[in-house]
Amino acid sequence: MTGSAASPSFRLAYVPGVTPAKWVRIWNERLPHVPLTLLQVPVAEASGALRDGAADAGLVRLPVDRTVFSAIPLYTETTVVVVPKDHVVTAADEVSLGDLADDVVFHPLDDVLGWEQPPGRPAVERPVTTADAVELVAAGVGLLVVPQSLARLHHRRDLTYRPVVDAPQSSVALSWPEEATTDLVEDFIGIVRGRTVNSTRGRAPAGTAPAQSQRGRPDATETGRKPAAGKTTGKKTTTGKTTAGRSTAGGSTRSGSGAAKGGRRGRPRRRS
Structure with missing residues (x-):
């Protein structure tokens, strides 16, 4: 990125036929302190509006000049x-x-x-x-x-x-000058790509901590969760010690015939 969000507003150009209402609504919910200004432009003038700075980003029709603009294809029309x-x-x-x-x-x-x-x-x-x-x-x-x-x-x-089944088709994309990828542009990219407000790939609002993934970490109640009734834990724990003193079914363990099946067998009793 080349700069931070110093602009008091975000200007979005769009060409005829494109409906930005859904994305504008999400923007207003997530960034109510940053007004979004819509600018409708003819297809032939969309690139000029972005290049001249009249808009920060635009919902345009492909193709665009990829030596100047970045573009994220959004959908292709019938x-x-x-x-x-x-x-x-x-x-x-x-x-x-x-x-x-x-x-x-x-x-x-x-x-x-x-x-x-x-x-x-x-x-x-x-x-x-x-x-x-x-x-x-x-x-x-x-x-x-x-x-x-x-x-x-x-x-x-x-x-x-x-x-018309065999006619050429028109694709719509979000585009912006590659050298003007601001924080607000990144925010709008996150919206059109469907990222959540706390996505690590998006920029969370000021004062909002991104949510941490719980995958691979025990839940807060994990250590207090009881195993299913009737099962015993003859395996070693993560500390390397075997569970002792109680079975997972709640009863006490005994030596001899009541020992865990994984223990050493005693001398077989001689038949009379």
Whole structure:
């Protein structure tokens, strides 16, 4: 790490379609004294916001420049095709890219799927944004293939969507400038990775001692725990001494026939 948590707040950028609410709630529970500020940015501006210091970390879409940024992949989205509700595609539960070959499929300038070759027939002009492309789909001009979260973000009552089984997918990651890995960034990393507040890999709040693992150590009541009834302890204890004076069933031990089975046998009695 290159610094301590001197900033009075934590600034988190996120791109359209990403929902940071769960992680923000956990942050507010664990660090109520450090306000978290959300900054929504277009996909194309996310790297600039992190590089320029407008945000401390960001929930972005991969890929990112790994020579500048660290990134922790979080999840990969299902890709869907957005269509009018009366489109023939709605008759199926899922489709393939080949099923879209005869349709105009929009490829907006802010596309996040990184197509080598977009499916379907190209539109005369590329829409500037995904929101513009959704409006064109609603007008019955063509279709749009996007991550499912963007289909939900731009939901319209006259449109629906279906999964596309062989389309590229978009992955979301937590990213931040590698040279600006602060304590607050480490705190947020712990949250998105599901670490507990006392995790030894995370940074516990000030004044909170991390919980110690009890594995390999006797419980506080271990030495007072009684063995199961009827069993005897003929084995040596950890000090090297044999247990004596009492059996574990509660009775006294005797020499001779009442001795432990592991002792030396006496001279056999001669038969008459």
